[in-house]
Amino acid sequence: MKSTLQPGVGTSATLTIDRDRTIDFMGEKARVYATPMLVRDIEMTCRNLLLQHLDAGEDSVGTRVEVDHLAATLMGMPVTLDVKITEVKGRAVTFEVNGRDSVEPICRCRHHRFVVDVKTTESRLAAKAQKAGLA
16 A cells, blocks of 8 residues: 555546446336445445555455435436545545535445455455365
């Protein structure tokens, strides 16, 4: 991890809600941003911020997501996710996330990620696959 990984570091990401990010179970007139896709977008935005502050061979994995999905966002609307690091404890990093569409706030979230060494993680997962009979 680089010394630039500090509380207060942040970024914003803007995306457009496409069909793949929407629910389909209430029909075409009720296609809105799906909560699981919101969580994925939050995780990816936080990961992308972290990658700028990690050394070669490091990455991160999500360990916790606490999200309030506050409002529906229609297909075709832009969404902005504002992400800020609030705490760094060793390899554990906590983020505060606020999201809005062009009309209103749509979410608030606390997200936790853990910085990992990719090669070490690959070895650990290979050992688990062996124990599970998947290797």
